[in-house]
Amino acid sequence: MxxxxxxxxxxxxxxxxxxxxxxxxxxxxxxxxxxxxxxxxxxxxxxxxxxxxxxxxxxxxxxxxxxxxxxxxxxxxxxDNLNLLLTEEEMYSLMETFRQCHIIPDTCLTLDDFLAYKHLVHKRQFERPMGEAQEERATLQFGALDPDKRGHVEWADFLSHESIQLLQKLRPQNSLLHLLTAKERERARTAFLALPRDPDGRVSQAECRRAQLAWFRKHPPDAPSCNVSISHVGPMSESSPSSASSKSQDKAPEQEEPRLVDWPSFLSENVAYILAARPNSPAVHLKPQG
Ligand SMILES: [Zn+2]
Ligand SMILES: [Zn+2]
CATH class of the missing domain: 3.30.40.10 (Zinc/RING finger domain, C3HC4 (zinc finger))
Structure with missing residues (x-):
């Protein structure tokens, strides 16, 4: 190399x-x-x-x-608190959305609550109902926010998830990069340098995607005293054949060229996940797609 x-x-x-x-x-x-x-x-x-x-x-x-x-x-x-990344205006807009979508602050959400909320938000934004593939993605996100499979999502985890989603929606990716700390940049650099690269220093799209997941390994998977970490690893490594099939419906049928990713693209394609991995909670606040 x-x-x-x-x-x-x-x-x-x-x-x-x-x-x-x-x-x-x-x-x-x-x-x-x-x-x-x-x-x-x-x-x-x-x-x-x-x-x-x-x-x-x-x-x-x-x-x-x-x-x-x-x-x-x-x-x-x-x-630990992704909500602190929002400006006062963004926070106001988020709280307004919660109010209009019947979300009661400081309460846990069941899958039904979560999906009902996602449906309402989608309808408000796109003026049409959420498709099957999107509902499936929302269900997977719920599972990622409930790693212990307790059947509900804690308010703090829901708020962190909605905060990072809002940041992704409202701010250009370039401005998300400014939110990274020096430590996060160096961790990303270390991760990038550890990947196999082509002579131009680029990594494969698959490696870039895998990195998006890797930020969430917050607890060592084999830590004996920390039993949440074991269930935390589970849902992410499961492959979902149904989600793969629904995703292929969204895309053009022809085979895509394998894309290579340089360092700036690697960083911008990972920035939302690096930020989402900040909280100590074992929940995955932004589930990578695919
Ligand atoms: Zn002190
Ligand atoms: Zn700190």
């Missing part, structure tokens, strides 16, 4: 190290105590400070200490 160090569209050969802050974000005091880094931004925290501020809800304290220093990492309360 040839690695080109310079050249306009190729990434740097070696990902840069991103330096974390030195002081705890909450108390702004430097102590010798160990600090927990956020995997998305450069902020660091004392676990005592997080607990004192109530930022460690029940159960997540163990998760923090277990994962913050591992490859998986932990997202701080700024980065």
């Amino acid at each position: 040839r690695v080109r160090v310079c050249g306009g569209d190729t990434p740097h050969a070696r990902p840069r190290q991103v330096t974390n802050d030195e002081m705890c974000e909450i108390c702004e005091v430097w102590t010798a105590e160990s600090l927990f880094p956020c995997r998305v931004c450069t902020r660091v925290y004392h676990d005592g400070c997080l607990r004192r501020m109530g930022y460690l809800p029940q159960g997540s304290a163990a998760e923090l200490t277990e994962t913050a220093h591992t490859e998986t990492g932990w997202s701080c309360y700024y980065c």
